[in-house]
Amino acid sequence: xxxxxDTLSELFASSGYANLTWQALVMxxxxxVLLYLxxxxxxxxxxxxxxxxxxxxxxxxxxxxxxxxxxxxGTIDFxxxxxxxxxxxxxxxxxxxxxxxxxxxxxxxAMTDFGPLLARPSSLVMGAGAQFGIAAAFIIAIAIGFxxxxxxxxxxxxxADGPTAIFLTSRLAPAYLAPIAIAAYSYMALIPLIQxxxxxxxxxxxxxxxxxxxxxxxxxxxxITFPVLVAVLVILLLPSVAPLIGxxxxxxxxxxxxxxERLSETSQNALINIVTIxxxxxxxxxxxxSQFLRPQTLGIxxxxxxxxxxxxxxxxxxxKVMCLLTRGKINPLIGSAGVSAVPMAARVSQVEGQKANxxxxxxxHAMGPxxxxxxxxxxxxxxxxxxxx
Amino acid sequence: MRIIDxxxxxxxxxxxxxxxxxxxxxxxxxxxxxxxxLEASPLGPGRxxxxxx
Numbered sequence: 001x002x003x004x005x006d007t008l009s010e011l012f013a014s015s016g017y018a019n020l021t022w023q024a025l026v027m028x029x030x031x032x033v034l035l036y037l038x039x040x041x042x043x044x045x046x047x048x049x050x051x052x053x054x055x056x057x058x059x060x061x062x063x064x065x066x067x068x069x070x071x072x073x074g075t076i077d078f079x080x081x082x083x084x085x086x087x088x089x090x091x092x093x094x095x096x097x098x099x100x101x102x103x104x105x106x107x108x109x110a111m112t113d114f115g116p117l118l119a120r121p122s123s124l125v126m127g128a129g130a131q132f133g134i135a136a137a138f139i140i141a142i143a144i145g146f147x148x149x150x151x152x153x154x155x156x157x158x159x160a161d162g163p164t165a166i167f168l169t170s171r172l173a174p175a176y177l178a179p180i181a182i183a184a185y186s187y188m189a190l191i192p193l194i195q196x197x198x199x200x201x202x203x204x205x206x207x208x209x210x211x212x213x214x215x216x217x218x219x220x221x222x223x224i225t226f227p228v229l230v231a232v233l234v235i236l237l238l239p240s241v242a243p244l245i246g247x248x249x250x251x252x253x254x255x256x257x258x259x260x261e262r263l264s265e266t267s268q269n270a271l272i273n274i275v276t277i278x279x280x281x282x283x284x285x286x287x288x289x290s291q292f293l294r295p296q297t298l299g300i301x302x303x304x305x306x307x308x309x310x311x312x313x314x315x316x317x318x319x320k321v322m323c324l325l326t327r328g329k330i331n332p333l334i335g336s337a338g339v340s341a342v343p344m345a346a347r348v349s350q351v352e353g354q355k356a357n358x359x360x361x362x363x364x365h366a367m368g369p370x371x372x373x374x375x376x377x378x379x380x381x382x383x384x385x386x387x388x389x
Numbered sequence: 390m391r392i393i394d395x396x397x398x399x400x401x402x403x404x405x406x407x408x409x410x411x412x413x414x415x416x417x418x419x420x421x422x423x424x425x426x427l428e429a430s431p432l433g434p435g436r437x438x439x440x441x442x
Contacts, residue, residue, distance in 0.1 A: 121417040128403075128410040135399030142395035151395070221424050226417065233416055237409055372410065379409045383402045 019061035023289025030287070031056035034182070043189035047162065047280050051182060054284020057088070065089075066285045071096060071174060092282040095170050095177070100279040101163035102247040107272025108163070108374065109251025110264050112342065114226055116368040118218035123334075125318055127372025130338025131380045132314025133158025137307035138384075144299060149173050152384040154300050157184045158307030159377025160191070160339035166283060167244060168381045172388055178287035179297045183304035188341045194305070195312050195336050195348045202316040203332050207323060208356035210331040212365045220256075227252040234379065240389070241382030248374065311339045315369065337366035340373040 012018050034052030038045040058066050066088035070081055076096060081089050094100040117123050134155045141151035153169040153176055165184040169177050187194065199208075227249035235242045254264040319335020333353050337345040346366035353362035390398075 118417060118421065121414045121421070124410040124414040124417070125407070128407045131406050132403065135403045138402070139392065139395045139399045142390050143392050148390045148395075148398075151390075218421065219424060219428065221428075222421055225420065225424070229416060229420060230413060233413060234409060237412070238405070375413070376406055376410055379406050380402055383405045387398065387402075 014062075016061040016063070021061070021289065023293050024059045024061060026293060027055055027059040027287060027289040030292075031059070031284075034284075037186075037189075044185050046276060047185050048189070050277055050280035051185065051284035054088070054281040055178075055287045056284075057281075058285035058288050066092060066282070066288075068286060068288050068291060088282050088285045091278050092285070094275075094278055095166065095282050096174065098167050098170055098243060100275050101167035101170075102243045103275045104163040104272060104279065105244050105247040105378075106251040107267045107275070108342070109227070109248040109253075110255045110267035111272075112248075112252060112255075112371050112374070113367070114252060114371055115218055115223065116364050117371050118222050118226055119215035120365070120368050122322065123338075123368030124372045124375070126315055126322065126335045126338040126369035127374075127376040128338075129318030129335060130311045130315030130369065130373050131159060131376045132317075133307040133309065133311030133339070134377075134380045134384075136310035137303050140306060141299075141303055144303075146296070146299070147173075149388045150176055150296075152388050153180055154303050155307060156180075156377070156381055156384065157187065157300075157304040158311045158339075159373075159380055160184070160188055160308060160311060160341040160345065161374060161377040162188065163279075164244060164340075164377050164381045166279065168384060171385060174286075175291060176296070176300065177283060178292055179300045180304075181283045182287070183301050187304055187308045188344065191308075191339075191341050191344045192348055192351075194308050195345065196352055198309060198312045199316060199333055199336055199348075199352050202313065202320070205356060207320070207332050208353060209360065210323070210328055211357065211360055212329065212331050212334075212362065214364075220258075223256040224253070227256065230375065234375070238379060238382045238386070240385045241378050244378040244381065245375070248378065308339065312336045315339060315373075319369075331360070331362055331365070334362055334366040334369055338369040338373045338376065340370070340377050342370050342374060343367065345373070346370040 031052045034048055037043045038048035038052055065086040137158050138151050138155035141154045149172040153173040156165045156168045162184050166181050169180045231246055231249040234245045251267050254260050254267055315335040315338035316332055319332030322330045323332045333349045337349045339345050346363055349366035350363040353360040
């Protein structure tokens with residue numbers, strides 16, 4: 001009888017229940033909150049749901065799905081990962097090697113219509129202005145005391161582009177990947193709450209009421225040559241962005257060429273969905289309690305919000321300048337769409353424009369700065385990678 | 390890193406982003422005009438084939 005109780009006791013001691021720490025319990029609660037936000041509130045559910053489940057799986061003791069300590073040094077010990085790693089260790093290699101964000105960019109390229117940008121190329125300047133939050137957050141992060149590589153990774157949250165944030169952080173500050181990715185995606189979901197007060201503060205009622213005229217439709221040749229032109233110009237100027245811009249433009253060429261329908265279809269559906277599962281799950285799984293629950297995480301979350309707010313401010317500022325230069329032909333509200341977050345930020349411009357003037361349809365006009373923001377944030381990531389990589 | 394250095398890095402980053410996107414603006418606008426010009430010229434699609442008759 002004694003041996004039976006001994007066996008039971010040993011069984012319990014070797015189970016996850018006996019090995020639960022307070023950090024693991026807190027992280028399980030965090031996973032629960034994220035699952036609630038994804039399922040009930042529908043905040044970016046495609047990303048937040050697998051991230052939340054990754055957080056849950058990584059914090060159930062002894063599961064052995066992922067071993068963050070394998071990646072704590074600068075180099076990857078492939079032998080160790082392949083022989084002693086769990087399922088998520090193997091999948092995490094795609095994040096660590098920067099493969100998933102680039103494949104996601106391929107899908108985004110195939111999904112993105114650059115037509116509004118081609119019709120009004122000046123939108124590119126608004127896409128640049130809306131990266132102001134990256135610079136501002138970097139300066140504040142350094143002032144708070146973060147290391148430059150970590151500050152750069154935090155600052156890229158201001159680019160409002162999840163794959164770019166993950167790409168840069170996995171190279172510059174992998175230990176901070178989970179809080180930065182979670183902050184980036186959470187704030188993207190909160191754009192309809194973050195941006196409108198800043199938009200109202202920065203613009204007058206008269207400016208918000210401006211009705212923009214429809215620019216001409218770009219030709220098929222323009223659409224096909226655009227991705228080739230951007231790839232050549234940007235990669236020659238800034239080689240470090242080659243993986244992101246190269247894949248983005250390849251995806252767009254699939255879409256516009258009109259001769260590789262199957263590749264375009266696969267990139268914008270099956271491929272991006274599969275990679276999103278792998279990416280989100282493994283990013284969530286890096287949120288292990290002992291690493292996630294530290295004072296810096298709160299700093300990252302606060303700085304991420306500041307970065308978003310400053311980026312919105314920068315985009316609107318350039319929008320106002322463009323409004324002045326064109327003598328009121330451009331509604332400055334479309335400037336805030338320069339933070340990437342496609343198409344959420346453009347929708348916010350549309351909603352705010354219609355509140356000011358129900359006859360206002362800014363969506364297609366805002367898509368120009370919106371897709372320019374994707375290029376802008378990738379360029380900013382390339383600059384930071386060149387400086388701190 | 391000192392705050393002054395961070396300000397320099399921030400300004401540099403923004404300058405490069407602006408420079409790259411302004412170059413793109415110029416290139417896209419110029420290329421668009423060139424394509425519209427070529428399409429309207431005798432080299433344009435359908436020209437010289439009798440398709441317009």
